[in-house]
Amino acid sequence: MNFLSPLFLFGLLALPIPFLIHLWHRHRLKQIWFPSISLLKSAEHGQRSLRKLKDIILLVLRTLAIFFLILGFANPSIFRKQQIAILDDSWDMQALDGARTLFERAIKTTDKLKDTKILLASGESYPSKCKYQKFSLPTKNVDYIITKVGKLPDTLIGKAKLIELTGKKDNFSIDSIAFKSSFLAFVTNHTGQERQKLITFNSQLTTLSLQLTIPPYSTSTAIFPMFSEACAGSVKIEEQDALSLDNTRYFVYVPSPKLKVLLVGNSKDTYFLKNALSPSETNSRINIKISQKLIAPSQYDVITFFNSQQKFSTKTLSLPANSQKIAGFLTLDKILESHPIFSGFKHLSELKKVKFTQRENVEATLTIAQSKIIARFSDGTPAIIEPAPQTLVFSFPLSREAGDFVLSPLFVPLMHRTAYYLAGKPIEQYNFLVGEPVRFKVPKSKSYKCIKTTNEFSIQTKTLTPKVESDGIYIRFTPMSPGVYEIPEITKFAVNLSNSLVSSSLELKHQREQISIKKWFFIFVLLLLIAELIIRRMY
DSSP, rough: HHHHHHHHHHHHGGGGGHHHHHHHHHTTTOOOGGGGGGGGGGHHHHHHHHHHHHHHHHHHHHHHHHHHHHHTTEEEEEEEEEEEEEEOOGGGGGOOTEEEEEEEEEEEEHHHHHEEEEETOOOOSSSSSOOSSSEEETTOOEEEEEEEEEEEOOTTTSSEEEEEOOSSSSOOOEEEEESSSEEEEEEEEOSSOOEEEEEEEEEOOOOEEEEEETTEEEEEEEEEEOOOEEEEEEEEEOOOOSSTTTTTEEEEEOOOOOOEEEEEEEEHHHHHHHHHHSSTSOOOOOEEEEEEEEOOOOGEEEESOOTSOOOOOSEEOOOOSOOOEEEEOEEEEEOOSSSSTTTTTTTTEEEEOEEEEEEGGGGGTOOOOGSSEEEETTTEEEEEEEEEEEEESSSSSSSGGSGGGSSSSTTHHHHHHHHHHHHOOOOOOOOOEOOOOOEESSSSSEEEEEEEEETEEEEEEEEEEEETTTTTEEEEEOOOOOEEEEEEETTTEEOOOOSSSEEEEOOOOOOOOEEHHHHHHHHHHHHHHHHHHHTTTTT
């Protein structure tokens, strides 16, 4: 037991007062003998014993009343483990169930969880509006999880009680799209029944439709022919369902420029870079040539040397073939995020976690003071250097022995960005997510119109004012709804919902909750006083 107002406990010093009063009244009694009442002494003896017992009981009741009254004012409390309920507030909880959304139903459900702390999976304050992303719901130390049916498999729940909300209407979504040898749209069935859906691809080039059969709680792929030229459009589920937000996926496709890359080195050194830039199973727009020595350099957009001792020329990448072993692991620490290779790259935080075990001392071969260091290792040594424009030097080899970089999912996109930067080609992004900052370089400092087309009948216009930054003039803004956007004479881009699961940052720990019980002490004091009154009037 704990006391929230412990200073009142000094009142316990008053507990001897009832005893002192009792003793004081005992000493004030005087015995006066009358011969005529000697016959009554025997009758009075039994009553005197009852009176002594009554006095003792009254003394105990009054002392206990004072004792519990003081404890009540000291505000006693007990500790109790507080239960935790996770409320899924991702965008798919906005699916309609009759006139209400699943999220509104979930809020009503929380009213039944008495003495439970309600936390949103997004970490936002409760309650929340629609969030345009899904959350990987935490399950550790959770007592209740409130989410939609089929969202979590039973194996992930642990000891938590799963409260699943079922909608009356079907719910389907286009989770993502991909540009490969074909145009791929990944369609998910969020219901427990197999369904057929009509999927329509629409762009300024063509309009195509196909019937897709989707098993329950699974994802199927709609495949359309790939286009050979730049275009913008959408792919959508024709039949509307409980959540229309995720039934359409917008896209802007701009083919990457063709590149010719020469890799100067042996097959072992060039293996990972070749497969990253031009995988054999895809129609890559990067043509790779491997040679043991430099041949006809003017014919190539990019030349890569797997030997840092090579003489540098423009549009080259140099990597060490043999590097020294590092005692311990290194990571990339200071990255020049404004550099074209990293500017707009979404996964810089993950890149900084990649571990390296080999590197070369490039300070012995380069004049670092005259070079631009665009990335350093965690020990402060240079990792990626630009000694001249469109010339890069990596101080680590692209091999499995050098660390985790070549096995990381970041390796392929970063190598593509590096190749196009060295070739002097623009590195632009054309597809964004709702809430993601958009940044485009513009030629002049003037107002630009941004036109958003949600469908063929709805057009919205916004005026954007660019800002002058250290490396040019840029437009920056954050789109908050899906659609195809166009800044005339600058670019087109698409904005979509994030359908990928993101891990919640909630760190859940059961806390001991203090509950005041002072009212029970005051009730007990009242009962003691009532008992004292009754006993005092009995004889």
